[in-house]
Amino acid sequence: xxxxxxxxxxxxxxxxxxxxxxxxxxxxxxxxxxxxxxxxxxxxxxxxxxxxxxxxxxxxxxxxxxxxxxxxxxxxxxxxxxxxxxxxxxxxxxxxxxxxxxxxxxxxxxxxxxxxxxxxxxxxxxxxxxxxxxxxxxxxxxxxxxxxxxxxxxxxxxxxxxxxxxxxxxxxxxxxxxxxxxxxxxxxxxxxxxxxxxxxxxxxxxxxxxxxxxxxxxxxxxxxxxxxxxxxxxxxxxxxxxxxxxxxxxxxxxxxxxxxxxxxxxxxxxxxxxxxxxxxxxxxxxxxxxxxxxxxxxxxxxxxxxxxxxxxxxxxxxxxxxxxxxxxxxxxxxxxxxxxxxxxxxxxxxxxxxxxxxxxxxxxxxxxxxxxxxxxxxxxxxxxxxxxxxxxxxxxxxxxxxxxxxxxxxxxxxxxxxxxxxxxxxxxxxxxx
Numbered sequence: 319x320x321x322x323x324x325x326x327x328x329x330x331x332x333x334x335x336x337x338x339x340x341x342x343x344x345x346x347x348x349x350x351x352x353x354x355x356x357x358x359x360x361x362x363x364x365x366x367x368x369x370x371x372x373x374x375x376x377x378x379x380x381x382x383x384x385x386x387x388x389x390x391x392x393x394x395x396x397x398x399x400x401x402x403x404x405x406x407x408x409x410x411x412x413x414x415x416x417x418x419x420x421x422x423x424x425x426x427x428x429x430x431x432x433x434x435x436x437x438x439x440x441x442x443x444x445x446x447x448x449x450x451x452x453x454x455x456x457x458x459x460x461x462x463x464x465x466x467x468x469x470x471x472x473x474x475x476x477x478x479x480x481x482x483x484x485x486x487x488x489x490x491x492x493x494x495x496x497x498x499x500x501x502x503x504x505x506x507x508x509x510x511x512x513x514x515x516x517x518x519x520x521x522x523x524x525x526x527x528x529x530x531x532x533x534x535x536x537x538x539x540x541x542x543x544x545x546x547x548x549x550x551x552x553x554x555x556x557x558x559x560x561x562x563x564x565x566x567x568x569x570x571x572x573x574x575x576x577x578x579x580x581x582x583x584x585x586x587x588x589x590x591x592x593x594x595x596x597x598x599x600x601x602x603x604x605x606x607x608x609x610x611x612x613x614x615x616x617x618x619x620x621x622x623x624x625x626x627x628x629x630x631x632x633x634x635x636x637x638x639x640x641x642x643x644x645x646x647x648x649x650x651x652x653x654x655x656x657x658x659x660x661x662x663x664x665x666x667x668x669x670x671x672x673x674x675x676x677x678x679x680x681x682x683x684x685x686x687x688x689x690x691x692x693x694x695x696x697x698x699x700x701x702x703x704x705x706x707x708x709x710x711x712x713x714x715x716x717x718x719x720x721x722x723x724x725x726x727x728x729x730x731x732x733x734x735x736x737x738x739x740x741x742x743x744x745x746x747x748x749x750x751x
Contacts (some may be wrong), residue, residue, distance in 0.1 A: 352396045352730040355448040355497035355542050357674065361590060362636040364676035364729040370749045371679070373691050373703025378734065379746040383709065384422035387415065387742050390445030394737055396730035397451045400425065400470070403737065404445040404458055409436045412445050414458045414468060419731070422742055426473035431464030431480070434493030440719035446495035446540075448726075450505075452521065457505050461493040465507060467524060477524035481507060485514035485529065488537040490559070490584075495540040499554065501567065506554055510538030516556060516565055530570035536560045539585030548594035548610025549573075549617035555596055557585045562598050564610065564617060573617040576608050578624050586632050590642065595622070597637070597656065599630030602647040607659065623659040628652060632685070632724065633672030641696045643680055645670050651682070653696055665699035667692070672726040681729060685722040687738055711739040 388405025487509030512535030582601030605628025629644025691703035732748030
């Protein structure tokens with residue numbers, strides 16, 4: 319187990335990385351869009367309805383497959399008739415691109431910088447971050463710290479800055495992997511380091527609104543921040559190498575830290591928040607829930623539970639009703655009560671996987687490249703489909719460290735989009751057509 323965990327952690331070069339309701343370059347925002355990391359509300363949940371409840375043996379209908387989108391682990395986003403994602407070709411060309419939802423063909427491509435930390439070990443340096451679409455603009459963070467605001471229609475850069483240089487940023491070993499959070503007029507990122515562990519910029523101009531020097535000056539991890547309300551404050555919550563932290567949304571003031579969330583060997587888990595509670599996974603260890611309460615003029619994070627074996631894997635977790643679903647270090651899919659941590663069921667399923675939810679269903683992309691559809695119910699594991707996308711990309715293996723399928727699934731406009739390295743598949747998952 320420990321050997322397997324080390325292999326997976328060492329191979330992680332992920333796209334892990336809030337939450338207004340973005341629009342599109344060519345259409346207004348709709349419930350069918352997937353405009354940012356982990357979907358419309360940044361929680362892994364799609365608002366789609368009327369989806370297939372059972373897949374045929376070979377999987378749903380494949381609409382198209384493209385194999386030349388460039389390298390990388392970035393998860394796509396989909397708004398209107400456009401797909402946006404980040405990729406790289408070599409180490410000196412990391413770029414944002416727009417593709418057509420009709421056939422996956424390119425609409426525009428814009429270089430944003432170099433690939434960060436190219437000498438990382440194992441040598442799987444690639445684009446990781448997922449762009450965020452907000453109205454007519456798109457925000458992207460390159461793995462070397464190049465933050466850019468682009469016009470969604472044309473790909474033209476409106477403003478750009480490097481968070482390493484601007485803020486004395488300190489990325490982790492596998493470079494930057496965060497997906498920018500857009501919240502109101504702000505775009506929030508995590509440069510890492512003592513000067514600006516987290517920072518907020520004006521989304522229109524790129525001007526610095528605040529810098530948050532979190533005590534301890536954590537380097538950036540590989541998760542992405544979320545916006546939550548708790549303890550009487552709106553705040554941004556992020557998982558850092560020394561713990562889960564919250565900072566004030568208006569000023570960047572440091573509010574609290576919960577250290578147990580960093581018990582794992584690396585920090586990839588994007589937190590899940592609801593009504594003053596925040597869940598986070600400690601990679602390879604367990605899951606924790608904290609309650610945010612007012613503490614004098616500040617906010618305190620009070621532990622509700624920390625339980626081994628709860629969802630904590632590289633693929634995040636989704637909260638459906640009162641049940642949280644995700645995979646854990648033992649490569650099992652777990653369903654547990656959100657408020658108590660009580661495990662409802664475990665299933666072998668397909669090993670470590672990234673997870674998304676839509677219309678009563680769990681969509682699971684295994685790190686081995688396979689895909690599973692399961693019913694989202696606390697009553698037990700009910701598989702509704704399983705397949706392997708065709709013509710899988712070839713993966714490297716350096717010593718004992720294999721490349722894996724790290725991109726999250728995306729559900730938009732009755733389609734399922736799956737990315738693995740330089741390949742993108744589009745499947746029809748709408749019922750009745």
